[in-house]
């Protein structure tokens with residue numbers, strides 16, 4: 001078997017409750033491949049965000065291991081995982097408010113060490129345009145864009161760094177149903193047309209229906225939902 | 227969007243924050259700049275004044291220090307007050323060789339003669355006149371010189387108006403050549419080039435029949451002087467403020483000759499007096515002979531330029547072994563006479579440090595507030611995998627950029643501010659200074675040669691290139707330091723908490 005894009009081995013995670021370790025994840029094992037659209041379902045408080053933050057190196061792995069293209073997280077600097085391996089999309093967009101849509105995308109292009117094309121500005125414009133943001137909107141401060149538009153900017157930002165993995169934690173939580181559909185289409189296209197590994201946490205079974213693989217997090221364990 | 231572009235965007239687009247920071251830096255900049263301007267104005271006034279003064283450092287007894295010690299010590303006899311001898315003088319000369327052009331000291335002597343008349347200033351009442359001719363002859367002071375351009379000439383207290391000054395050879399051989407004031411020469415119908423026959427008389431010191439008794443004449447010898455030149459005494463700035471004492475009149479009555487000749491005269495008198503003295507006193511006299519082995523203080527070092535004064539003092543001070551000897555310079559006088567300026571300067575120095583210190587504090591707090599306000603943005607950079615040092619670099623560039631703009635704006639207003647601060651501070655200073663007493667010795671080249679009024683006239687607010695550079699450096703250092711301190715906040719940020 002070829003090396004998976006992300007391999008999760010015996011990943012456990014706990015939060016300290018006084019002297020007591022409350023485990024949120026127990027011995028999770030799973031792997032994620034490029035070109036596939038994954039969704040993770042689970043009740044509120046089941047540990048979805050915790051899991052995503054570990055994949056995105058936003059939190060430190062306590063027990064077990066995550067491999068990125070075969071490299072153990074232990075051998076990688078969390079910062080470099082964030083800038084070179086994963087791109088994150090958040091529920092509340094998390095864009096830099098005093099920058100334009102274009103500039104937000106270009107910040108990420110500057111930070112990554114992955115190869116990005118020379119004419120960054122054009123690439124960024126095209127990327128935004130591809131997500132339905134023409135130049136006039138690309139040059140707007142992000143605070144003057146709608147929620148759906150902002151979320152598309154943040155997807156463009158995650159993608160602009162040429163990472164293989166797009167992690168999205170409830171990306172449609174703040175948008176209406178139509179926009180949700182559009183965004184899901186984008187994720188599908190990213191996986192299928194641009195061969196990204198797309199992992200989306202959601203409450204929505206509608207989104208899950210669109211996914212190639214659906215994972216369920218329950219009582220700390222990850223199970224495949226056939 | 228690299229760090230610089232981000233910084234620029236942040237500075238220009240978050241206008242309210244930039245403006246707040248700008249105003250703070252502008253105010254602080256005004257305080258710092260005016261401090262620097264005042265410091266520099268005092269310094270450059272001092273420099274300008276000192277530059278015009280003769281480049282002389284004078285080695286003298288430190289009388290104030292001796293006085294202090296006397297009170298501390300039980301037995302003043304134990305204090306080892308010794309004059310530096312010629313060997314030590316040589317050492318000092320060696321240590322300061324790079325700066326010394328020449329050095330001069332002046333042996334003291336006197337003659338009592340009937341061959342010369344006193345000069346009596348016209349405006350002075352005869353009551354205050356010196357000594358009535360008591361039949362013993364007039365008493366004249368002799369002052370020696372060690373170099374042709376001796377101190378009196380060097381400090382421009384007098385100039386040779388007729389004839390010439392000493393030849394180096396005359397000094398070396400201790401020739402009986404003299405210079406005297408024009409006034410004294412006129413009184414005695416003497417011209418430069420004249421030879422004067424002077425009879426020096428020695429009288430018995432003890433007057434057996436009390437003070438009214440005519441002292442007995444012991445011996446008299448004739449000396450032939452050549453009057454080589456006449457001296458015109460010049461007005462010294464600052465002099466009119468200070469008491470015209472004996473010293474001032476004495477300068478007209480003094481005969482200026484070579485140190486060598488004074489030494490010769492002294493050994494003559496020693497010889498004569500010794501025979502007259504009782505046994506015990508003779509011993510004392512022999513001890514006193516040692517004094518001749520030391521140059522008469524003050525020894526005045528004439529330096530190449532007045533800019534060398536501090537360097538000279540620094541390099542020579544370690545060589546001076548006697549703790550009761552000090553080097554005095556015009557600098558000391560400036561400190562004393564221009565006290566209002568100097569104390570203004572020290573007030574400003576303190577307030578400068580306080581200003582810098584509180585600026586760092588204020589800026590740190592303000593910038594920390596700004597960072598907390600930007601928590602989200604900082605979290606985004608971290609989530610994107612930006613290195614923390616780059617994030618810190620961005621905020622430092624922002625603070626520095628606005629800091630320098632604020633500093634530049636303050637540059638325009640700071641001059642006016644410092645002008646009015648100077649005026650305010652000087653107005654509150656007590657200008658009626660205690661009169662700084664002029665040294666009683668006319669040959670003291672370190673007597674103040676300026677007065678407060680003159681100093682104040684010279685004082686003007688000025689700003690040199692160096693001060694502008696250091697002003698910018700201080701502002702830059704302050705903002706950068708404040709931003710770095712507050713940036714410890716960035717180090718503690720946890721992107722997960724902020725973002726997820």
Ligand SMILES: Nc1ncnc2c1ncn2[C@@H]1O[C@H](COP(=O)(O)OP(=O)(O)OP(=O)(O)O)[C@@H](O)[C@H]1O
Nearest residue numbers: 015016024042043044045046047048049050051203
């Ligand atoms: N920093 C923390 N400290 C302590 N406990 C935490 C912390 N973060 C999360 N938890 C707890 O861990 C559990 C899992 O939280 P997590 O945020 O991963 O759930 P989630 O599946 O994302 O829920 P939701 O669907 O509501 O977003 C919850 O019980 C939560 O209270």
Ligand SMILES: [Mg+2]
Nearest residue numbers: 048049050169
């Ligand atoms: Mg969650």
